[in-house]
Amino acid sequence: MATLLSIGEFARLTHLSVKALRHYDDLGLVVPTHVDPTTGYRSYAAAQVPTAQLIRRLRDLEMPLDEVGAVLAAGDVAARDRALVAHLQRMEERLAATERRVGSLRALLEGRLPDASVEYRVLPATSVFCAAAVVDWDDAERWLDEARESLEADLLRAGVASGGPFGAVYPPEFFTAHRGEISAFVPLPRNSSVSTTARAELPEMRAAVMVHAGSFADLDTTYGALGTHVAERMIGLDGPVREHYLDELRVEVCWPIADVAVS
Amino acid sequence: MATLLSIGEFARLTHLSVKALRHYDDLGLVVPTHVDPTTGYRSYAAAQVPTAQLIRRLRDLEMPLDEVGAVLAAGDVAARDRALVAHLQRMEERLAATERRVGSLRALLEGRLPDASVEYRVLPATSVFCAAAVVDWDDAERWLDEARESLEADLLRAGVASGGPFGAVYPPEFFTAHRGEISAFVPLPRNSSVSTTARAELPEMRAAVMVHAGSFADLDTTYGALGTHVAERMIGLDGPVREHYLDELRVEVCWPIADVAVS
DNA sequence: TTGCTCCTCACGTCACGTGAGGTGGC
């Protein structure tokens, strides 16, 4: 004879609102043990309190409801813990991103803007190992990290050293629609003869180049300075932008420009 | 002769999506300096880039758009900085809350549940200084802190010491609808004769009492244990719950029960 | 002429919250 609780009582015990509980019922996350067929009144068992407490904690940590469902449905403790650890890791990443963004806001307010100079350059056609995928704006950094690892593993397998810094190509849609096909690449040494499916050729490109130094959260200021420079001189093209990741702190941004450009 | 940029170019310079830019135009946050009357094409000035960069940073930090608008419209730097500092402070509070919640999740998963015992007690009618307001669930902790400060200031002004721990009364709706009229109170000494508008009488109350020790993020587990205890014995009433804040770590939760209850 | 960017609705997303309008149990 289990103790049954009305939805209002269950709400008070679990600190979940009645509206939230009905929503979780609709989604099948916490289904009342009994529903009166004529009135529709929900009755919860006291044994359902721990489930509700878990959901509340996961939601407090902003886990999406479909992932909450996966956690609840996880057959064994190991599968459940994997999902939980993955979420906690994402939260930590977001936390670190927030700190960088606070720094970036401070930098902007204090007028610490990039003062690097613009240089015109012809990037020669280059053989590369390349990985491409349609990626959402917010997933780009994560994807890029993975692509880098994968490409460096390819280099190792092929037994060649890289012929230059890791980089990526971003098409216009990536900036306008915050989603587009990014290509990540590692240059091969000149005259390298490896041939795998990952091998590709980057075409020659005339570019206005600016080196961004500092946090990636500030990268837009370099885009602003470089893009404004190019727009004022009316030499910009609509083509893809190339970035070269020189080291932890410096990114070379290469903005496509017309042939006519001179320094 | 300022440089004009199409919405696509402006998007690439600022790292804001075209859809977001149109949204900000609709809200009047970044209005293009020129809109073609026949085609509706938007043209942005290079001078609008810094505004866009500020918005991007504020949005990255999850500032709501109406507050962003207030920041942009702030007449002087002092007003702008007040709004920014207020937001950064809220972010820090949320960050601290997240850490507490991670701890709370760990505690639940590791089975570190409250094992305090339930005690039946008659809380006598009490004279108090009282502050009440309709408060949303998420604002409750902040409101309670303010109320406490204000009530303690009242005590000082009246020249009396408190007659017991600070506390609050929560009506059923507060738990079921996550919004309701909370009353915060400080007890007055017995036979105190101060009379101000803030003075009120808390009625006598029969209660099942459990002391919660630990983080407030875990308070629901005590509610679960206490509420289950009361429900199993069918002695619970639908009245308001009273909490007494004994010290930084301990809260006394008083659940209303029927007269018939005995231990 | 063909793409391409750009335009404006209208609707979708996510996790509920907010009423409207109505019914059963004490």
Added chain:
DNA sequence: TTGCTCCTCACGTCACGTGAGGTGGC
């Protein structure tokens, strides 16, 4: 009989994203 809790739609919120369907400039 009167409140009270509970019920089910239907729509609102927030900051955009996702198409649909269409037009101007090179």
